[in-house]
Amino acid sequence: MNRLTLWFHKIGSPPTFYRIAGALAPWCFGIAIALGALALYGGLVLAPRDYQQGDAYRIIFIHVPCAWMSLFTYGFMAVNAFIALVWRIKLSEILAMASAPIGAAFTFITLVTGSIWGKPMWGTWWTWDARLTSELVLLFLYFGVIGLYAAIDDKRKAARAASFLALIGIVNVPIVHFSVNWWNTLHQGSTVRLMGPSKISGDMLWPLLTMALATHIWFFASLFARTRVGLLELEGGKDWARDVALADAARDETVTAHG
């Protein structure tokens, strides 16, 4: 085995990943909260009023980053689902399954904030157009993955079944993304573009991008925390997981004794 494969195997072993994720998670949560607070300040206080939408546009600072996250998370889940199905790597199974509830959370926020934004701007909470409907389908796909994983007792079989569903559902991701170009829709087109200039002024752009960064880091924080629990659950009979459980009980006892 070459060095890279060796490194990969080491990182991928449940106790090692459990330890590394445990060291990284608090940092990720901290950085995400700090960046998020900065973005909120920039978006709610510093950014000027929009000439067309007034202050209502300020919902963009949470709506768009969460919408990006709903797709990013799906991509991350699908890649891990693919690795889990092809190479049967335990860690990938857990990573894929841990992504689903985070993706569902971001998709839910996207739908609710979009609906709240739609009421004053479009005059309706909801319309069955391509962007909104495909995003709703995305939420149901996340629910499907979560439900399927929970429904099967053998967690490794459950992860494979749910991974398969996650892989099929990937067709919906480009549909969500391109829906505003492919069909007539109430939803506005992309404001921020990777290629070419964005259609937004700088003092509105930086809070948006900062929030996007914050939500990405938040994703990894939550992913690490959830993956740790998933690994403990899967390997509950192994020595390392027992050690963690006993150490946790010992710590609780000292807290009660001193408290």
Place this chain on the structure above:
Amino acid sequence: MGGYGAYIWPAYAVFLVVLLLDAIAPRLRRRRVLAEIRGKLKRRTAREATR
């Protein structure tokens, strides 16, 4: 908020509350999973002691 506060604040509240739940959920599950592991361990040691 230029008359749009009734829309903006609930939207931000949903954002914060959902992410807060997202952070709390794994902590609660962790506690349950660890208790389960300890429970199984205790039952096993008890079984081995009576044998």
